Amino acid sequence: MAALLLCRTLALGAVLAPLAAAVPASAQAVDYSALEAMVGEPVTTSVIGKPQRASEVAASVTIITAEQIARSPARDVPGLLKGYAGVDVNRWTAGQSDVAVRGGVQTYNARLLVLVDGRQVYLDHYGLTDWNLLGVQLEEIQQIELVRGPAAALFGFNAASGVVNIITKRGGDAASAHVTAAAGDHGVSRLAGTASLPLGGTVRARLSAGRLREDERRLRDGLLAPTPIVDVSADQVAGELSARFGASEATLGGSHASNEQIEYLPSQLLSNQRYRSSNVRAGLTHDTAWGGASLNGYVNWLNADYGIEGSDGVNRVSAPIDNRLVAVKAAALYRLDTDDTLRIGGEYRNSRMRGPAQFAETIAYDVGSFDAMLDLHPIERVGVSAAARVDRLWLGQSGAIVQPALDDPAAFDRAFTRLSFNAALVVQTGANGRLRLNGGRGYQLPSLVSFGFRLPLAAPTPVPIVVTGSPRLRPVAVWSGELGYTHALGATRLEATAFYTRTDDAIASPGDGLGPNLELFLTPSPVLAARFAAVGDYATYGTEWQASGRVAALDWRVNYTWTQTDGDLTGTALPVPYALAPRATTPRHKANVALGYDGGRWYASGLARYTAATRQFAFSTTQQLLFYRVDDAVALDARGGFRLTPALELFVAGENLSLAAGATGSPIPADRRVRGGVRVTL
Amino acid sequence: MRELIGAAVVAGSVVAPLPLRAELNVPIAVRVVSFLQPPLSGVMPAAIVVAPGNAASMADAAAIERSLGGGAAAGKATLRTKRVPVTALDSLSGYRVAFVTAGTRDDQGAIAAAAARGSVVTITSDDACVQAARCVVGIGSGARVQITVNRAAARAANARFGSAFLMLVKEI
Numbered sequence: 001m002a003a004l005l006l007c008r009t010l011a012l013g014a015v016l017a018p019l020a021a022a023v024p025a026s027a028q029a030v031d032y033s034a035l036e037a038m039v040g041e042p043v044t045t046s047v048i049g050k051p052q053r054a055s056e057v058a059a060s061v062t063i064i065t066a067e068q069i070a071r072s073p074a075r076d077v078p079g080l081l082k083g084y085a086g087v088d089v090n091r092w093t094a095g096q097s098d099v100a101v102r103g104g105v106q107t108y109n110a111r112l113l114v115l116v117d118g119r120q121v122y123l124d125h126y127g128l129t130d131w132n133l134l135g136v137q138l139e140e141i142q143q144i145e146l147v148r149g150p151a152a153a154l155f156g157f158n159a160a161s162g163v164v165n166i167i168t169k170r171g172g173d174a175a176s177a178h179v180t181a182a183a184g185d186h187g188v189s190r191l192a193g194t195a196s197l198p199l200g201g202t203v204r205a206r207l208s209a210g211r212l213r214e215d216e217r218r219l220r221d222g223l224l225a226p227t228p229i230v231d232v233s234a235d236q237v238a239g240e241l242s243a244r245f246g247a248s249e250a251t252l253g254g255s256h257a258s259n260e261q262i263e264y265l266p267s268q269l270l271s272n273q274r275y276r277s278s279n280v281r282a283g284l285t286h287d288t289a290w291g292g293a294s295l296n297g298y299v300n301w302l303n304a305d306y307g308i309e310g311s312d313g314v315n316r317v318s319a320p321i322d323n324r325l326v327a328v329k330a331a332a333l334y335r336l337d338t339d340d341t342l343r344i345g346g347e348y349r350n351s352r353m354r355g356p357a358q359f360a361e362t363i364a365y366d367v368g369s370f371d372a373m374l375d376l377h378p379i380e381r382v383g384v385s386a387a388a389r390v391d392r393l394w395l396g397q398s399g400a401i402v403q404p405a406l407d408d409p410a411a412f413d414r415a416f417t418r419l420s421f422n423a424a425l426v427v428q429t430g431a432n433g434r435l436r437l438n439g440g441r442g443y444q445l446p447s448l449v450s451f452g453f454r455l456p457l458a459a460p461t462p463v464p465i466v467v468t469g470s471p472r473l474r475p476v477a478v479w480s481g482e483l484g485y486t487h488a489l490g491a492t493r494l495e496a497t498a499f500y501t502r503t504d505d506a507i508a509s510p511g512d513g514l515g516p517n518l519e520l521f522l523t524p525s526p527v528l529a530a531r532f533a534a535v536g537d538y539a540t541y542g543t544e545w546q547a548s549g550r551v552a553a554l555d556w557r558v559n560y561t562w563t564q565t566d567g568d569l570t571g572t573a574l575p576v577p578y579a580l581a582p583r584a585t586t587p588r589h590k591a592n593v594a595l596g597y598d599g600g601r602w603y604a605s606g607l608a609r610y611t612a613a614t615r616q617f618a619f620s621t622t623q624q625l626l627f628y629r630v631d632d633a634v635a636l637d638a639r640g641g642f643r644l645t646p647a648l649e650l651f652v653a654g655e656n657l658s659l660a661a662g663a664t665g666s667p668i669p670a671d672r673r674v675r676g677g678v679r680v681t682l
Numbered sequence: 683m684r685e686l687i688g689a690a691v692v693a694g695s696v697v698a699p700l701p702l703r704a705e706l707n708v709p710i711a712v713r714v715v716s717f718l719q720p721p722l723s724g725v726m727p728a729a730i731v732v733a734p735g736n737a738a739s740m741a742d743a744a745a746i747e748r749s750l751g752g753g754a755a756a757g758k759a760t761l762r763t764k765r766v767p768v769t770a771l772d773s774l775s776g777y778r779v780a781f782v783t784a785g786t787r788d789d790q791g792a793i794a795a796a797a798a799r800g801s802v803v804t805i806t807s808d809d810a811c812v813q814a815a816r817c818v819v820g821i822g823s824g825a826r827v828q829i830t831v832n833r834a835a836a837r838a839a840n841a842r843f844g845s846a847f848l849m850l851v852k853e854i
Contacts, residue, residue: 038713040827051846338853
C-alpha cells in the first residue's frame, strides 16, 4: 500500500534535489572563435574567469568544439558529452538525459550547473537540466565546456560536481544562415535553422529555431508506466541583438522553448511531463587597459506540468509548477601585471516557485553573493589560483498555506551563509609536461521542491499520506581534490588524473519504503508525512586516463575512467526507503574510443563506448521500487557525410549501432536509432 | 621571493625558450592584427620590412606575400602588403602594421625608431627583436603557437590590444 501511495505522489513530481546557481564569468565579451584560431586551441573562461588556453587551465576541463560537434553522430549535448572521461550520461528515456560528473548517477541530477552563454538553464524548481529545453541549436554552438569538479567559487550554488558552459557563436561580418533537416527511424525528425545578420556596422542580429520529434523507446515488461506514454517533442526559438561601440559590447536576447516527454522522476516513477520556458537577457561588457568589466542580467520563466497524459492514472491529480528566476551579476577582471589577475564579482538572484502542490502558494529565496579570484604566476612555470565565494540565502514562503500545515510557517523564515572555494597549483615540468593539484568545496542547494513541495497521495488510505519537502534541509557540501598530469608529444596529448569527491548529507526523495520514515501529525484530521531528507554521505574516487591526437586528416581520442563509490546511505534493501544509491547506479569502468576523418568532401566519425554494468531503480507493475540490472555495453555510434558543395552536405548517422541494451544506462533498454539528413549553409 | 619559489619548483625541469621559426607565421600575424584596439577597418596597407640583398629576408618577404595573396582579412580590415626596404624606413610612417622579416637584425634599431615615429605595430618571427623592445609582437611556431608582446615597444608604437588577447599571450 505504501508503495502504491508513494507511486501516486512521486508520479506527480516528488523526488528531487538541490538547486540553484549563478551567472557566468564574462558572458560573450570574449570572441572564442577568433582567440581559438589565433592560439590554435580552444580558449575558455570557465575555470578562473579569464581567458585561458585549454591546455593551461588549472582544472579538468573538456572542450568540444564546433568542428567536433558538426562531425559527431550525437544529436544533443548529452550525446556529445558521453564520449569523454569522467562523465556519466544516462539517457533514461528517449528525451530525458542526466549528466553526472565523477559518480553520483541519479535522475534529476542537481549537482551539475548548466549555462548557455553564462545564463543558467538549470531549472531551479527541481534542480534539474532539461536538455531539450536549452533554447539553443547544436548548429549555433561555438563550444561546450565541461569543468569536472566543484566550480562553485566562480559559479555559485550547484556547480557542486561540475559545470557545463555552452558558448554560442558570434555572428560574423557577413550575413549567414544554416539549415539542418534530418529524419530517421523511431519517428525521429529534426529541423533546425540559424541566421546571423549584420545590421549596419556595429549591430548584429542572430536568430535560431528548432523542432524535434522522436518516439519513446519500448519499455521492458514489468515496468510501471503511465498510459499512454507521450513521445518526445521539443520546439525552440531564440533571438539576440548585439552591438559593439568601441571597447564596449551590449547584448539583448530572449528565447522560448517547449518540451514534452516521459521522464523518470527523482522517485524513479515514470511520468509524462510538459515544460514551457522563456527568458529575456541583457548584458554589457567593457574592455579596458586594465582588464574588463561586465554586467549581466536575465529572467527565466518556467511552467512545468507534471503528470500529464495518463501519469495520474484514474485519480486525475497533477502538479503544475511555475518557477521564475531573476539574476543580476557584475564582475570585473583586473590585470595586476603581465601575468597575474584578480577577478571580483557580485550577484543577486531571486527564485520563486508557485503552484498548488506546495506548503504555501509561494516558496522563494533570495541569494546575495560576493566572489573573488586571484591568479598568480610567481615564476614563469608556476601558476597558483585561489578563489572564494560567499553566498547568503534567505528562504521564505507567502500566500495561503495548505492545511493541515505540516511545518511551522516560521521554519521557512530562514537564512544561511555558505563559503565555497577553489584552489589550484600548476607546475610546468619540462617543455611539454604540466602537473596540476587542485580542489575545492561547492554546495548543492536543496531545490525549491525539496524545501516546500506538498502533495497528498491520491489513493485512499486509513490515514492520508502527504509527500512533502522540508524547510530545514541544508545545502549539500561537495568536497573535491584531484591530481593531474598532462604531457604533449607533438600532436599527441596525454592526460592522467586521480580524483576524490565527498558528498555530505545527500538529499533524496522518498522511495517506496515509507513505513519507518513516516511522520505522524495528530491534527484534527491526522496525516502521515513522507519527506525529502538528507540520507547520508558518500564518496567517489578514481582515475581518468586520456589520450588524443591527430595524424593528417585523421583525429583520434581514447579514454578510460575508473570510478569507485563508497558511502553510508540508507541502503537498498526492500522496501527501498530512498531512491538514491550512487554505488549501484554509477558504472565502475568506462572506456571510449573515437575516430574522425575529414578528407575534404568526405568525412566520417565513430565512437565506441564501453560501460560496465550497473543497477538502476524503477517501479515495477507491482508498484515496488526495485533495482533492475543494466548490462555492460559496447555501443557504436557513427556518422558519415558528403559535401556536394561547400554549402550543401548530405549525412547519415546512427547511435547504438551495436544494439547494446545497456548503452543508455537506463532500465528501459536502448535501441538503435539511425537518421539521415541534409545541411545547407547560405 | 619569486626567485626562491622558482628555484624550488623548477629544480630539475628543463628550461628552454621556445624556438621561433625563421619565417613569419602569417595567418597568426594577421589574426594578431585583428585584436588591435580600436579595431582597424577598411583597406589597410601593411609594410614588409626587408633587407635587400639578404637572402633570408627576401625569402621571408616572398613567403609573406604568397600567404597574403591579394589581401587578407584581419577583422574588419583587409591587409594589402608592400615591401619597405630598410634603406627607406621613413616611408613606414604611412603604415599601421609592419611585418619585420628575418635577416634584418642589424637594422632593428632603426626599424624600431621609425616604427615609433609612425605608430607602426611591428610583427616578427625574430624573438630577439621583441626581447630587445625593438618589435611589438613576436610569433613563434612549432607544435604550439607562442605569441610575445613587448609592452615598451607597444607603448612606443601607440598600440593597444584587447585584454582577452593580452591574457593569452606572453607579455614582457
